[in-house]
Every structure is written in C-alpha cells, then in structure tokens.
Amino acid sequence: MIAILWQTDGEPEEIAVTELLHRSGFLGTSANWAADMTLLLSLLVAALFTVGAVMALRQRYEAHRWIQTSGAVLNVILVVWLMILPYRDFVAPGIPARLGESFYWITTLHAVIGFFAFTFGNFVVLRGNGLMIKALKFNNYKLFMRAAYILYMATTLLGVWVYFAWFVNNPNPPVY
Numbered sequence: 770m771i772a773i774l775w776q777t778d779g780e781p782e783e784i785a786v787t788e789l790l791h792r793s794g795f796l797g798t799s800a801n802w803a804a805d806m807t808l809l810l811s812l813l814v815a816a817l818f819t820v821g822a823v824m825a826l827r828q829r830y831e832a833h834r835w836i837q838t839s840g841a842v843l844n845v846i847l848v849v850w851l852m853i854l855p856y857r858d859f860v861a862p863g864i865p866a867r868l869g870e871s872f873y874w875i876t877t878l879h880a881v882i883g884f885f886a887f888t889f890g891n892f893v894v895l896r897g898n899g900l901m902i903k904a905l906k907f908n909n910y911k912l913f914m915r916a917a918y919i920l921y922m923a924t925t926l927l928g929v930w931v932y933f934a935w936f937v938n939n940p941n942p943p944v945y
C-alpha cells in the first residue's frame with residue numbers, strides 16, 4: 770500500500786505505508802511514526818466516546834450510536850494492528866520474570882484493563898447495532914455502557930503512561 774506525503778517544498782512523495790510507519794515520529798520523542806499516530810488516534814477515540822456519551826445524556830440516541838460505533842471500530846483497528854504485536858515482541862517475553870520493572874508492569878496493567886475495555890466495549894456496540902447472538906443479549910444497557918466508557922477512559926490514560934514509559938523516560942526505547 771502506498772501513501773502520499775507532502776514535503777516542505779510542496780512536492781508530493783510516494784512512500785510505502787510500512788516504511789512510513791517505521792519512520793521517526795512527529796512528536797519529538799523516540800517513538801516512531803506508528804506509535805505517535807497510535808497515541809493521537811487513541812486520544813481522538815477517547816474524545817469521540819466522550820462526545821457520544823454527551824449525546825446519550827441529551828437523549829440523541831441515533832447520533833450516540835453512530836459516534837460510539839465509529840470510535841469502537843477505530844479502536845479495534847489500533848489495538849489489533851498496532852498494540853498486540855509490540856506487546857508480544859517486547860513485553861510478553863519478560864512476563865512474569867521482569868514484572869517488577871516499570872516498563873513491563875505499566876504496559877501489562879494497560880493491556881489487562883485494555884482487554885476488558887475492548888471486550889466489553891465491542892460487546893455493547895454489537896448489542897446496540899442488533900448484531901449480538903440471542904444467548905448473550907442483555908437489557909440493562911446503561912450500566913454496561915457506563916462501565917465500558919469508564920474502562921476505555923482508564924485504558925487511554927494508562928496508554929499515555931505507556932507512551933511515556935516507552936518513548937520519553939526510557940534510555941533504551943524499543944525500536945521496531
């Protein structure tokens with residue numbers, strides 16, 4: 770897959786997406802482009818969920834359903850494409866032996882809470898869009914949605930902490 774980048778002289782540059790993802794990031798830390806983009810898009814997802822929650826409070830349920838569904842789909846892409854693999858490669862080999870080190874425990878705490886946010890959130894989205902199998906249907910929406918929102922926000926905050934632990938306060942940042 771090819772991406773088009775506009776250079777400072779205004780000329781377009783064609784670049785393979787895989788090469789772009791591995792270039793240096795744009796936030797001035799030791800992160801690559803993919804990790805900086807993951808951070809920005811995760812913050813966008815958190816903002817979307819918050820706007821969507823306000824829509825529900827204002828009883829604009831159709832807008833609420835669309836916004837939360839878009840946020841959840843974007844989040845699935847980020848987690849499956851850009852988080853699970855670095856966890857497997859950089860963190861999983863150190864579990865449980867190195868759990869005492871901040872790099873390992875911060876990321877693992879994030880991954881565990883994130884797992885519940887991910888499962889719960891997508892469950893609610895499937896249910897809300899009429900896609901859940903009968904045996905797993907639930908009716909007390911409000912409680913489930915509130916729990917999913919709180920878990921997503923907690924995971925996002927922990928994710929920002931992960932970013933600092935990996936790329937700001939780390940003399941040996943992961944390179945990938």
Ligand code: HEM
Pocket residue numbers: 803804805807808811812844848851852853855856876879880881883884886887921924925926927928929931932935
């Ligand atoms: C609702 C679910 C989740 C949310 C909202 C979320 C959010 C975030 C955020 C904001 C970051 C910082 C951006 C960055 O460092 O690139 C991050 C990084 C990371 N997350 Fe998650 N996360 C979720 C689920 C998970 C899960 C389930 C795992 C583990 C399997 C995981 C593993 C990681 C790893 C390894 C990083 C660092 C990767 C990198 O820097 O490229 N996350 N996450």
